[in-house]
Amino acid sequence: MIATVTLNPSLDRTLRVQSLERGEVQRALYNHTDPGGKGVNVARALSAHGVPVVTVLPAGGTTGASLVAGLVEAGVDHVAVPVQSRTRANVSIVEPDGTTTKINEPGVPLTSRELKAITDAVIARVGPGDWVVTAGSIAPGQDPEVYAAIGRAARAAGAHWAVDTSGVALAASLTARPDLVKPNREELSEVLGVELRTLDDVVEACDGLVNGNGLTVVCSLGPDGALLVDRHGAWHGTGPRVQVENTVGAGDALLAGFLYGLTVEGSAQDGLRSGIAWATAAVATPGTGVPAPDRVRPDDVHITEAAAATLTHLESA
């Protein structure tokens, strides 16, 4: 069983425009609403691939009700803890070449009673060998330790803990020793306070985390693919070139695919391969894309030992 937790989920609204003009009234060519938030997306992707998963989230107001309705419609097992504050709604504006402008609301901090209900719901669903994924931002004013506290409770229950968050919540999580962390390059750079221009820089930064804490790092690099670093080595993987529709949620598809490869197929390298295959399918899907199983092509993913690929300048740097 995999349980995902998103403390600041969102109802994701995607609008497609011909080209984004600041200060103009524009007509959308297309609009789409998805349940969103990083842990929610990880669960949507795993559920679409038949992996036993439950997603735990706070839900409030009409946006929360719409998010939950989307999970029901998609058949995603969930525990929605009722909260006082309205669930945020985030907006993505997508142009035909895939350029995406995203505006995320800050969200509202959860009360300690709401947090306890969420933690209790997670711990009730996991046991030894299961995974708990804590993912997404926390609202301004929320204690940065919240994900670390859930991670510690998960570990005490015998589960593994994966984290995908940013800023102070990521820093606090790292000190609590997760089993797996999935930053993107900017998040890694920010939390370590170092510039990461080349693949070599990223390998070195991930290595530092692995050596200090014994964890596994999957660092996503946008169009440059992703890097896996663990106690056994470092591998860089890239997917085939695809027509980019929308990159929102690509990192979540990467993490979901990684957990699928690790837990169903058996190794971290399998995880890197399926993670990149799922992420590639997600970027080719409109909206906050869930990679459809029939669009996932793990055989098209190219993986090399990172030692052989070092000093490559990152396209996205």
Ligand SMILES: Nc1ncnc2c1ncn2[C@@H]1O[C@H](COP(=O)(O)OP(=O)(O)OP(=O)(O)O)[C@@H](O)[C@H]1O
């Ligand atoms: N433009 C792109 N072309 C091809 N693949 C991409 C592109 N952008 C992202 N990907 C794939 O998606 C994965 C995750 O992307 P990215 O690094 O943008 O994650 P992220 O910043 O965590 O995303 P998000 O927070 O929106 O979920 C990459 O490792 C790569 O495999």
Ligand SMILES: O=P(O)(O)OC[C@@]1(O)O[C@H](CO)[C@@H](O)[C@@H]1O
């Ligand atoms: O504001 P956060 O929590 O950092 O990110 C939230 C979010 O951008 O992440 C998902 C994509 O990864 C979207 O579904 C959602 O809108």
